[in-house]
Amino acid sequence: MSKKKYVWLVCMFLIMIALLVAGCSGNNKETTPNNENEKDLNLPGNNGSNNEEITADEPVYGGTLRVIVASGPTAIGHPTEGGVARIAAGFPGVESLLGLMDDNQGLEPLLAESWLEDPDNMTITFKLREGVKFHDGSELTAEVVKWNFEFFKSKSRLRYVDYLDEIEVKDKYTVVFHLNNWVNLILGEWSVMGLYSQKAIEENGEDWAYTHLVGTGPFKLEKFTRDVGANWIKNEDYWQEGQPYLDRVEYYYIPEQSTASMMMEAGEADIWTAADALNTSRLAEKGFVVQKSWAGQETVIIPNTLDPNSPFQDKRLREAVEYALDKQALAAALGYGLFEPIDTIVSRGMPGGDKQFRSYDPEKARQLLQEAGYTDGLPISIIAQVGSGGRNEIAEAVAGYLNEVGFKVELDIADAGRFLEEVWNGNWKDLAVAVTATTNLASMHIWWGPQGIFVGGLRRPDEFVDMFRASLQLRTKAEQDQAMAEMVHFIAEEALVIPVYHEPVRLIHNGKVHTDYLRQGQGRWKFNEVWIEK
Amino acid sequence: MLSYIVRRLLWGLVIIWLVTLIVFFVIRLLPGDPLLIYLAQNQDINSMPREQIDALYREYGLDKPILVQYANWVFNLLRGDLGLSITYRQNVGKLMLERLPVTLHVGMTGFIVSLVPGVLVGLIAAMRRASWIDNVVTIISYTGIAIPVFWLAYILIYVFGLRLKWLPIAGYVSPFEDFWLSTKHLIMPVICISLPGIAATARQMRSSVLEIASQDYVRTAWSKGLAEKAVVCRHILKNSLIPIITLLGMRIGFIFGGSVIVENIFAIPGMGRLLVGSIFAQDYVVIQANALIMAVIIILSNLLVDISYGWFDPRIRYD
């Protein structure tokens, strides 16, 4: 259980990164706040999301929203500490310069009312909204933004820090980032980092910020208790007129699935963001509302292609693995109708996800194994992270299929620590079952790029690395999506990664909550717009 | 007597020193790299320059030989500094001060709750040996020991939390904040912690009473024609409590042992939950402190039990 929690944490962190940087489309033109018409387009990314709230009736004021999440942060109001769960835990109270737009469509103004990204002069300029106040009454100014970024930098928590020359405070509400190099991932990374009150942290110290939070968001932190929960109360001075609607938000950190699901059934909470597939389908049958997102996680099998002694240097064997898997049956048995089989490393709606390379064909798999010279079977090992009850059903099921076609699988169910280390350092033997999240160029970079997560075990041919380098200079979203699709196809063609299925992120609520949280992936939650029926 | 206590205390210190050895060296064998996990969680693995990572290793003293690390740890312990948590990035002493009272609150309540029913039930079962009461009590107490705690917890939550809605399902509220709510939150975890305790105490009490009841002085008391109440209270109960004290000493350990599972299910922010989380995050600074504090408390309470023997049983002499 706690192991589950931890495993979940590690996955979530990786997925969080992927989603947080999901807004890195390089619009190099000044964007205006109203892109309403774009918002309603049913774009490829928006596969099967369930957003009935958008058209629902008028919001009502008041009420308390009770949210169950799987785990809380170790610190809540500190700009850089707190671990995986920090960002999600701060959603009610913390905001960033720009916000993720719905449905993976890039960025929109939030604390900055406009921005200008100028690749030719290598600057990014943000024009701040005037009159935005932190919960302690101090004002959000360019100085405060600069202080926040200097703080991230001093703690080594700023990605692409090498690209930053200086932060210029042009006037009270204008801040300019001067770069020495431009890649299209920077804006998406930096503009969504949470901003905290300089005054509060300087006056009370960093230690204080472990349990106190001062942001600009629609809710003020009333009380945070580690491993228990957080209580938030309405920010009466919120900068968006007439918002928020709710009086209170309460977060409960409940690691046990069974406990959380019974809390939902008993009416002790309104929303649960961490239900597994089983509980999702079970509660849906009982009348709870399930909202699915376009975003999610992809379960894939990664052969170690860097290890020169690995039999999986041979492409035929990698292909044999894919031919051996009945992904449809796998997804159906494990996913309760939630999981979808995938043909590439991304889900079917994403750029590059709509092309099938190999379908279930055990006979072909056997034949490939024979051709590769393994006539009496090939002993291999599969490493996977331990799940509940010491099992990993995905790896077990995969092993079952591979044994059918002539592999002799030895399962290696590893603890989170060892799994992470082996994956990170690339010293896993043969195959690893991993959970990834690729939705756009930024997450491509994190998972599969030359510096990506599987850096030690996944072979990246020079050709592929060149494609990657080039993609980082592309400026429009259309170009970026095109480049992403090409890279996705490259990996699939070479069978460097064997895709299995996609699991959408989702939330469950009791039917009274109105939120479109999951349209922004999991990178943002517009608490100011959330309301609850009486 | 005094010299005995002093001697025992000194040995206690030696044992605690041995505990520090065990804790430190076992935990340093944990596979994986705690800093790697921490960095991974905070998504800096790619953004942090090598020097910065080296600086972190230095900050935690991980670049030094293991014996030096041990010496530093013990030296800091003596100064009352439990170290800086890797995942929490906060002083572990502070963390422990948050957690220990919670675990003690739940655990001690469970401990007390297990005591009285256990003794009473055991006594009745022994006095009415081979009757239906004895049989029922025996079966229930054996079942109580045999049932996996997490299973019991689930059934309780299902019945009292979900179906009957009498009790809140999970969470913890400090008794100083809202005593009534705090108690309501406490009921199910306490049952889970105390049921095996009740059963074990009852079982021990039963055989202990049976043993005492066969002693000559008890037979004499019966043959003198004393009332049952007098025999039971004055002779049997008092003397059969002595082995129970040993058992109680052991049960202090069970409080912490039980907390490991119960706190996770009921989402109680105590030491057990912290320990499990830290083992998975391999935050050995926290694991060390957590295990050490548990061990010190258990060793001290066992010491107390040994010393209190003499008070209950005048036949024992300290020399």
Add this chain to the structure above:
Amino acid sequence: MPEAKVIVAKEADVEPRINEWKRFCRVFLARKIIWLALFVIALLLFTAVFGPWLAPYKPNEQNLADSMAPPSRKHLLGTDRLGIDTFSRLIYGARTALIVGVATSFTSAIVGTLLGMVAGFMGGVVNTVIMRFMDALMGFPMIVLALLLAGVLGSGMLNIIIALTVANVPGYTRLMCGMTLSVKENDYIMAQRSIGSSSFRILAKHIFPNTLQPMVVMLTTSLGGIILAEASLSFLGIGIVPPDVAWGSMVADGYKYLQTNPILSFAPGICIMLVVFSFNIIGDGLRDALDPRLRGTL
């Protein structure tokens, strides 16, 4: 049942009086519930030994099309999420339970006995070093020590056995040390020493048989605790991993299906309870029957 016979045979060596055996039986079998316990353990032994012939399927034979099937003639207790037959897993789990329980308790009994007897017999510095170290180990709750060790060693059957063994050794050591100390002072041991018997001879021939009774009781009772501890470790996520099947892991794994398919957790859960229950009953029965002070009164 075979267990009881072993004990009796050894005891008969020490005290060959025939009415001891009768007395033992009378006390041991007096409570009706002991028959149930003996039956359960006999069944466990039988299943563990003949498991592969009894089980209708292999414990990892999956069939995704048959996922989460309810009990039927084909699958007596239904199937789990991967379509693996629950009844077969249960049968193979009996074997694991017995292996983990027996391996752990016997290894810890052997190690504990050796350490305890050496400590008790040698006395002095040896005693101090061994016993204080055991005191330190006993400072940790068993599950915490096992959790720490399992965290270090990782999941898997062998590692779980090692972790639980280390956690169980101190109890045996303390028991044996105490027994050795008390036996050592007896006149006949003194006499052996004075005629120049070697230490080893005295330990093996005279002290060891005397310490057997309490050890057998402890062994039986701790078997239950070990099976429970394995279940707890599995629940926390450091337990026995595939391809091995264990009841503890099954309960923990089935835990999440309690509301949809309760049999997945209840079936192994009831097995654990019955076995732990039986070992405890037998252990207590043995204690009552072997303890000369109690035997007369019962």
